[in-house]
Amino acid sequence: MLLANDRHWDSETDLLVVGAGAAGMTAALVGALEGLNVILCEKSEKVGGTTATSAGSVWIPGSHQSERAGVPDSIAAAKIYLGGMLGGDMGDERLSAFLASGPVVLDYLERRSSVVFTSPPVHPDYRNLPGAAVGGRALGAVHFDGRQLGCDFDRVRPPRREFMVLGGMMVGKYDIEPLVSPLRTWSNFRHVVKLIGRHVWDRLSFTRGTRLIMGNALVGRLLNDLRRLSVEIRYGTALTELVRIGDRIVGAVLSTPAGDVRVRARNGVVLATGGIGWNEELRNRFLPxxxxxxxxxPESNTGDGILAGERASGEIDRKLQSPALWMPCSVMKQLDGHLSVFPHIMLDRAKPGLLAVDASGRRFVNEADSYHDFVEAMLRSDRSPASVPSYLVCDRSFIDDYGVGLVHPGTRDLRRFIEAGYLIEGDTIAGLATKIGVNGEALSRTIERYNSYAETGVDEEFGRGTSALNQFNGDPLNKPNPCLRKIGLGPYCAVAVWPADLASSAGLRTDSRGRVLRSDGAPLRGLYAAGTDAASIFRGTYPGPGTMIGPAIVFAWRAAMDAAGALDNYQIPTD
Incomplete structure (x- = not known):
């Protein structure tokens, strides 16, 4: 952190926002809507951060959008649910502010921008606790036509390439079945023809498909509004240091291709650089x-905001149930040298006929639970023999029906995956056990028990298939349990999965206005943090889909409104 006088600024603005993910773009948008001059700085050449490669859901209880969609939710029920997860941490004033502000923020954005969310009828919370919602609490951004961005379309960070097909076409959950079985029904055929026709037309003018869904839709809408408001976005611009005069943060030193520049921010600086990310020192300090x-x-996320905030006397909150939100991922090096890190979100783990084992050859988790809870179980059981990596085990018919990881449903020729060491195959259970280094007898007994549960439909060990989340991601046509069926005759297959951080929970301590706090609890004047630069209001737990992006948007709104002097005008109750 630099101490400075009021001279030698290269430029000045009202609000300086560092990082152009969902939090940073929202802060910049709201600041501009409230009449502030805003500069938004992005370290990379593309906007969107982790949000662009995510499902783009926001977890915001009690919204008018859910009521309008016919799946009403209540803040009271959400408080009961969160109480079961957080216990004594329910007293955090930020949590009260989030719950009270969430519906207001959604309405504000819908009224004053193109950022519109809708509530799917079913999108369950991740834990089977009192107050959990099956739908109405997690909302998604409405699809966006990327062609509206013109030449700035290429500024939107694309999804992970493993989740695109046909040279850059985005695929959502409800596109998969028609694409796999286009001739099964007339509606499937029409859907596929429409998708592919649009994509072919797109590729005549764009580098990838412009039908933006999920996180890309949210990012596209935010960028579209920032363009409309003529907000200055500086790409290739990274945070080096914060600048303090007296007891106030007044600006920042930024690194650019042309050298360092000093920007004064009259109303404040918002840190939204994406959390811990790839920063080795922070990873070693906080992650197992x-x-x-x-x-x-993204590789450009290297902890810049958190470290700058810490150097400026901000405190990193480490009293969390988990320092990060986790995703089990399989890894394969492609022929072109690209390392595919595939997130096992929900397309295979919950489907019937697959189980997960650790190095002992035994199950350790309900495979159909949330990705975060799956990895938490991996880390809890990280013993000798180790649970990292773990293995997803299935038979050949499972791959035909559902696919596993990078292997798409119905894939006939598996040689590419086997030769790359991604897919491990054995003609017998004992043969597979040898190849993945687990005890063959233990694996055989595990599969026998699992198969007995498939017959009765009751998983006596982990309760697989009993929660709304399990059933939603399973196969409803599989009876009696959508998440259980026998593992049959060989050959048998396995894929190794590793823990990967989806987003950090550890971050700078902030108050209900998004202001960064010092170790004595006092706010650092002029400094805000949002998104994963701020510590998780859920204390490292993962209540449901969108519980990173939801708070990121809400506290970006609160920070920008506070910087504009407009937050108190809303008189939002927080009790």
């Missing part, structure tokens, strides 16, 4: 050793 190898953050 067995979970430091892979991250789903």
């Amino acid at each position: 050793e067995s979970a430091r190898r892979y991250s789903l953050a």
Whole structure:
């Protein structure tokens, strides 16, 4: 952190926002809507951060959008649910502010921008606790036509290439079945023809498909509004240091291709650089050793905001149930040298006929639970023999029906995956056990028990298939349990999965206005943090889909409104 006088600024603005993910773009948008002059700085050449490669859901209870969609939710029920997860941490004033402000923020954005969310009828919370919602609490951004961005379309960070097909076409959950079985029904055929026709037309003018869904839709809408408001976005611009005069943060030193520049921010600086990311020092300080190898953050996320805030006397909150939100990922090096890190979100783990084992050859988790809870179980059981990596085990018919990881449903020729060491195959259970280094007798007994549960439909060990989340991601046509069926005759297959951080929970301590706090609890004047630069209001737990992006948007709004002097005008109750 630099101490400075009021001279030698290269430029001045009202609000300086560092980082152009969902939090940073929202802060910049709201600041501009409230009449502030805003500069938004992005370290890379593309906007969107981790949000662009995510499902783009926001977890915001009690919204008018959910009521309008016919799946009403209540803040009271959400408080009961969160109480079961957080216990004594329910007293955090930020949590009260989030719950009270969330519906207001959604309405504000819908009224004053193109950022519109809708509530799917079913999108369950991740834990089977009192107050959990099956739908109405997690909302998604409405699809966006990327052609509206013109030449700035290429500024939107694309999804992970493993989740695109046909040279850059985005695929959502409800596109998969028609694409796999286009001739099964007339509606499937029409859907596929429409998708592919649009994509072919797109590729005549664009580098990839312009039908933006999920996180890309949210990012596209935010960028579209920033363009409309003529907000200055500086690409290739990274945070080097914060500048303090007296007891106030008044600006920052930024690194650019042309050299360092000093920007004065009259109303404040918002840190939204994406959390811990790939920063080795922070990963070693906060993450378990067995979970430091892979991250789903963009390579440009290197902890810049958190470290700058800490140097400016801000405090990093480490009293969390988990320092990160986790995703089990399989890894394969492609022929062109690209390392595919595939997130096992929900397309295979919950489907019937697959189980997960550790190095002992035994199950350790309900495979159909949330990705975060799956990895938490990996880390809890990280013993000898180790649970990192773990293995997803299935038979050949499972791959035909559902696919596994990078292997798409119905794939006939598996040689490419086997030769790359991604897919491990054995003609017998004992043969597979040898190849993945687990005890053959233990694996055989595990599969026998699992098969007995498939017959009765009751998983006596882990309760697989009993929660709304399990059933939603399973196969509803499989009876009696959508998540259980027998593992049949060989050949048998396995894929190794590793823990990867989807987003960090550890971050700078902030108050209900988004202001960064010092170790004595006092706010650092002029400095805000949002998104994963701020510590998780859920204390490292993962209540449901969108519980990173939801708070990121809400506290970006609160920070920008506070910087504009407009937050108190809303008189939002927080009790």
